[in-house]
Amino acid sequence: MIKKKVCMLGAFAVGKTSLVQRFVNSIFSGKYQTTIGVKIDQKMVSLGETEVNLLLWDIHGEDDFQKVKATYVMGASGYFIVMDGTRNETYQVGLELEKLAKNAAPQAKCVILINKSDLIRDWEITPGQIEKLISDGFKVIQTSAKDNLAVETAFTELTRMMIK
Amino acid sequence: MTEKDHKSNLYSSISLGQLTELRKAITGLDSEDLQRLSRLIQDPELFSIEISQLLPLSIKKMFERGEVDEEQLRKFVEQVLHQSVKSDPGVMATILFPIMMPAIRKAVAEDIKRMVESLNTTLEYGFSPKRIGWRMQALFSGRKYAEIVLSNAYVFKVSQVFLIHRTTGLLLNQVQETEIKDARNADMVSSMMSAIKDFVQDSFQRDAEENLDSIKVGNFNIWIEQGPYAIIAAIVEGNVPGSLRLILKEAIEAIHVNFSYELEHFQGDTEPFVLKDRFLRTCLLNEKKEIKRKKPVIIFILVALLLGVLGFWTYTRVETKLRFNRMLDELEATKGVVVTGTEKKDGVYSITGLYDPLVSNLNNVVKLHGFDLHDVKLNLEPMISLDYDLVLLRARRVLMPPETIDLSLKRDTLIAEGAADNEWLERATSLVLHLPGIYFFDIAKVNEEKMQQTPARQLVEKRILAIENYYFVFRINEVKLDSLQKIDFDILINEAKSVLNFRFDQDSVPVIEVYSHTSRNGHIDANKNAARLRAEKFVDLMLQSGLPIETLVPKVIFVEDEKVPFPVRSVSFKVKYVNPAAL
Numbered sequence A: 001m002i003k004k005k006v007c008m009l010g011a012f013a014v015g016k017t018s019l020v021q022r023f024v025n026s027i028f029s030g031k032y033q034t035t036i037g038v039k040i041d042q043k044m045v046s047l048g049e050t051e052v053n054l055l056l057w058d059i060h061g062e063d064d065f066q067k068v069k070a071t072y073v074m075g076a077s078g079y080f081i082v083m084d085g086t087r088n089e090t091y092q093v094g095l096e097l098e099k100l101a102k103n104a105a106p107q108a109k110c111v112i113l114i115n116k117s118d119l120i121r122d123w124e125i126t127p128g129q130i131e132k133l134i135s136d137g138f139k140v141i142q143t144s145a146k147d148n149l150a151v152e153t154a155f156t157e158l159t160r161m162m163i164k
Numbered sequence B: 001m002t003e004k005d006h007k008s009n010l011y012s013s014i015s016l017g018q019l020t021e022l023r024k025a026i027t028g029l030d031s032e033d034l035q036r037l038s039r040l041i042q043d044p045e046l047f048s049i050e051i052s053q054l055l056p057l058s059i060k061k062m063f064e065r066g067e068v069d070e071e072q073l074r075k076f077v078e079q080v081l082h083q084s085v086k087s088d089p090g091v092m093a094t095i096l097f098p099i100m101m102p103a104i105r106k107a108v109a110e111d112i113k114r115m116v117e118s119l120n121t122t123l124e125y126g127f128s129p130k131r132i133g134w135r136m137q138a139l140f141s142g143r144k145y146a147e148i149v150l151s152n153a154y155v156f157k158v159s160q161v162f163l164i165h166r167t168t169g170l171l172l173n174q175v176q177e178t179e180i181k182d183a184r185n186a187d188m189v190s191s192m193m194s195a196i197k198d199f200v201q202d203s204f205q206r207d208a209e210e211n212l213d214s215i216k217v218g219n220f221n222i223w224i225e226q227g228p229y230a231i232i233a234a235i236v237e238g239n240v241p242g243s244l245r246l247i248l249k250e251a252i253e254a255i256h257v258n259f260s261y262e263l264e265h266f267q268g269d270t271e272p273f274v275l276k277d278r279f280l281r282t283c284l285l286n287e288k289k290e291i292k293r294k295k296p297v298i299i300f301i302l303v304a305l306l307l308g309v310l311g312f313w314t315y316t317r318v319e320t321k322l323r324f325n326r327m328l329d330e331l332e333a334t335k336g337v338v339v340t341g342t343e344k345k346d347g348v349y350s351i352t353g354l355y356d357p358l359v360s361n362l363n364n365v366v367k368l369h370g371f372d373l374h375d376v377k378l379n380l381e382p383m384i385s386l387d388y389d390l391v392l393l394r395a396r397r398v399l400m401p402p403e404t405i406d407l408s409l410k411r412d413t414l415i416a417e418g419a420a421d422n423e424w425l426e427r428a429t430s431l432v433l434h435l436p437g438i439y440f441f442d443i444a445k446v447n448e449e450k451m452q453q454t455p456a457r458q459l460v461e462k463r464i465l466a467i468e469n470y471y472f473v474f475r476i477n478e479v480k481l482d483s484l485q486k487i488d489f490d491i492l493i494n495e496a497k498s499v500l501n502f503r504f505d506q507d508s509v510p511v512i513e514v515y516s517h518t519s520r521n522g523h524i525d526a527n528k529n530a531a532r533l534r535a536e537k538f539v540d541l542m543l544q545s546g547l548p549i550e551t552l553v554p555k556v557i558f559v560e561d562e563k564v565p566f567p568v569r570s571v572s573f574k575v576k577y578v579n580p581a582a583l
């Protein structure tokens, strides 16, 4: 079986935990994450005949940016940078985290998720900003953890990139 | 008397005691107070202590009077703290250490305990009669299961061993004393252990070389042995001898030597470790207790009895349900029967739906599955089915053709072939169009002067075409025929047998290529591997049905390479004639 470590990165309350929750089965209680600072879930993704077991590291805490340590990202084969479409400041935080992750895990594949697409009318992140990400070579997917839009797609896409 | 005299007189006439009285009257202080004051002023140490007692009070007063506000003070304190941390973080750390350490330690212990608990539940899935006994004992005595296990059986044991990749925290392999049902939880436990290890090492500020080597919680201990690329984590219970450490060390070394390439180039594929590793198992040690206690025989018998009854009850329920489902499957698969609903009331199943009265005795189906007609009630309403088989059957019943006539159905055309007298032909043509589902009657081949015999060769070619049209789709990593596939499979085997028995000429023999279809989507090597296994497993099935091994050739093909692709994860067939020398 193929296993991959995947990290969820992004500013506070962009929806990292919600995205993972949409997608997985968990065994650890919620209380865990508070002290250790990380919650781990897993999900089996099948691509063609390849079964990939994703171990999803979701960081917990209010000040996510401060808490991201190199050990947390190290060894990851992929990571999501999650931004909240309705809060423009999460765009910059996301990009900073991307730099940090790129440093800690240079080989890892990245997908940028702009979350809360159910609220697209209230988005502060502009189409121009998204265009910029795409022209910088990022894979960008708009998701909604709330309405379960493109969540599965996002995880499948990252998996596809990781096992290529 | 001179003035001087007078003065001295005065002095002498005022005694020391009176002087003190006087001073006190003027200043309100006695000599002790005065001495204390002068000492205070001369000794800065004392003075500062004194002031410090007053300061908080005066600050409080200043607050109350609004002379200083909290914001100002907070800014000041923060500034000082920042400065202190900047110039020498060690100082602040030393100050905070005694306050923070117990809290950190408690938090870590708490979490690890919880982790071990979930680990524990995973471990406890293991089942054996002995364990069931222990579980009962735990139930009756109110003691913890783990305690019972330990006190009953072991001085110590290593119950589970994880091999964890160091940087990713991914579980490379694991072994345990008894099979664990859902081994996938171990993946999460492994990642969590790795996260905890990092966290503990970070929080306790150990230096990078000094590694955490065990975590202890109650009777459980996680012993950790680190190598450059991988870690062994062993869950141990009881009083473990120190020699275990050496065994763990040897195991992790052996793993590093034997899997140096796989570890260095680890990309998430754990198969090599799972398939080839022998070392992890060497860590599963235990030492049994010598003393034999008297077993509570009565309890054991009771427990066994209870379990027996419980088991039998569950078994009959499950068995009945399965049997019922099989019967239902058969009914649903029967042409001319439509099941619209089932219900169970007071132990009686009732099945509602429609059936064509042409369908022969449905009650037999019920009986064949071991049900009484009191257990299963068929509430079926009659209907006319346009199913192929039934339309044909109805035609045969109504038209009553002579033995020389062969009736067949193609879409809505009934075809008659063979020889018949005109009387029958007339009757048939007038009746046929009253039959539901039939719109045309083709009698072109009735009484044809010369009946063409299909040559054997043509028959075989037809069979080959049929074989090549079959395909079976399976789930990932599974070759299991469901009931419908089983039917197809049996027909396929029959066709294959007759084709394999036939040779067109002396120079070639038939072989059946068994194609397993997979795609390039995903990890190509893994896909190929899975597909190859599927082809081989399918060939095994064919062998078991009596086809000769030399006639079966397993093959893998990517759907992207096919002109008309079969579904991914399917198996299909091609019949080829090859030179026997090439086999």
Ligand SMILES: Nc1nc2c(ncn2[C@@H]2O[C@H](COP(=O)(O)OP(=O)(O)O)[C@@H](O)[C@H]2O)c(=O)[nH]1
Pocket: A010, A011, A012, A013, A014, A015, A016, A017, A018, A019, A115, A116, A117, A118, A119, A143, A144, A145, A146, A147
């Ligand atoms: N409308 C909307 N709300 C969301 C979505 N995803 C998350 N949220 C909400 O955003 C808040 C923060 O989500 P959470 O998953 O805890 O964010 P995290 O801090 O990044 O883990 C919660 O109140 C969620 O219910 C989404 O797709 N749409």
Ligand SMILES: [Mg+2]
Pocket: A016, A017, A018, A058, A059, A060, A061
């Ligand atoms: Mg979260």
